[in-house]
Amino acid sequence: MGLLDGKVAIITGAGRGIGREEALLLAGEGATIVVNDVGAAVTGEGGDVSPAQEVVDTITAAGGTASVNGDDISTWAGAKSVVDQAVESYGGLDILVNNAGILRDKMSFNMDESDWDDVIRVHLKGHFAPTHFAAVYWRNKSKSGEPTSGRIINTSSEAGLYGNAGQANYSAAKAGIASMTWVLARELERYGVTVNAIAPRARTRMTENLFGEMASKKGDGFDEWDPKNIAQLIGFLVTDEAADVNGQIFVIFGGNIYAMGGFHPIGEVHRDHAWSPQELIEAKADLFKGIDSGIPKFSFF
Numbered sequence: 112m113g114l115l116d117g118k119v120a121i122i123t124g125a126g127r128g129i130g131r132e133e134a135l136l137l138a139g140e141g142a143t144i145v146v147n148d149v150g151a152a153v154t155g156e157g158g159d160v161s162p163a164q165e166v167v168d169t170i171t172a173a174g175g176t177a178s179v180n181g182d183d184i185s186t187w188a189g190a191k192s193v194v195d196q197a198v199e200s201y202g203g204l205d206i207l208v209n210n211a212g213i214l215r216d217k218m219s220f221n222m223d224e225s226d227w228d229d230v231i232r233v234h235l236k237g238h239f240a241p242t243h244f245a246a247v248y249w250r251n252k253s254k255s256g257e258p259t260s261g262r263i264i265n266t267s268s269e270a271g272l273y274g275n276a277g278q279a280n281y282s283a284a285k286a287g288i289a290s291m292t293w294v295l296a297r298e299l300e301r302y303g304v305t306v307n308a309i310a311p312r313a314r315t316r317m318t319e320n321l322f323g324e325m326a327s328k329k330g331d332g333f334d335e336w337d338p339k340n341i342a343q344l345i346g347f348l349v350t351d352e353a354a355d356v357n358g359q360i361f362v363i364f365g366g367n368i369y370a371m372g373g374f375h376p377i378g379e380v381h382r383d384h385a386w387s388p389q390e391l392i393e394a395k396a397d398l399f400k401g402i403d404s405g406i407p408k409f410s411f412f
């Protein structure tokens with residue numbers, strides 16, 4: 112008996128890295144998996160379905176059920192195709208893990224238009240487009256009177272929560288994914304669908320240059336950079352037992368899981384009419400009383 116017996120899951124970008132481990136874990140808990148991956152380079156160029164096929168082969172060799180989907184989830188047609196594949200091949204959809212991503216890190220003054228457009232497209236539209244078609248499916252199911260339960264897991268990043276120099280495109284997309292998670296949670300709750308997000312840290316090809324030696328496996332002890340650690344949290348969030356966890360964003364790293372709070376005021380001034388610029392110069396010390404008015408230092412990394 113697995114925790115996810117009888118459920119059907121789509122995982123985007125599941126040919127390697129974190130998505131691969133999520134696919135293997137959910138399959139190990141009994142879910143049928145559509146393994147989506149275009150097989151692009153880390154920067155988004157090219158395509159090769161062999162990584163997705165390797166994941167499907169690993170799942171089926173272990174007795175599970177899975178199929179490859181090589182569509183680009185950042186297109187409307189590709190996103191529809193992956194949702195249709197789950198529904199038509201396996202009779203429904205229970206879980207959507209939006210995970211696919213690319214990286215084109217550059218300082219703002221070096222970034223060109225395609226670096227901006229492609230990263231925003233793959234992450235932000237690549238999260239929204241499959242979500243749209245899954246939401247249509249779950250809403251129709253619910254309106255037809257069938258009991259409905261859905262799970263969406265989005266993949267944000269600490270770069271989106273705190274802002275990271277050199278990642279204007281990526282951080283903007285990941286911040287958009289975080290706020291979109293709250294919107295979707297509010298919209299889909301009435302149909303029995305929860306929407307949560309993770310901001311992971313793990314050793315993959317995407318982070319090998321960023322984290323370098325710090326993320327290397329050390330000895331035989333617990334490997335806190337192993338992407339398998341991330342998959343465990345996903346495994347929990349998609350269970351029936353997590354039906355009351357909704358609109359949450361989790362930073363996860365090794366054995367550390369942080370439930371993150373949203374924006375809240377850190378300083379304030381009030382009165383019953385508008386402030387002029389000159390008055391705000393004079394009120395600045397009150398607005399920032401006890402706090403630094405420079406760039407926020409939120410990261411606990």
Ligand SMILES: NC(=O)c1ccc[n+]([C@@H]2O[C@H](COP(=O)([O-])OP(=O)(O)OC[C@H]3O[C@@H](n4cnc5c(N)ncnc54)[C@H](O)[C@@H]3O)[C@@H](O)[C@H]2O)c1
Pocket residue numbers: 123124125126127128129130147148149150151152153155162182183184185210211212213233237266267268269310311312313314315316317318
């Ligand atoms: N590794 C980390 O520490 C870390 C940190 C924060 C966020 N993330 C996020 O986690 C997710 C997974 O990243 P990873 O580290 O496993 O990277 P990865 O490069 O190993 O995996 C990403 C996968 O997405 C696929 N992909 C890219 N564009 C696609 C598209 N248009 N359609 C379908 N598939 C596509 C790629 O082919 C690749 O297999 C990404 O969203 C990433 O931004 C990772």
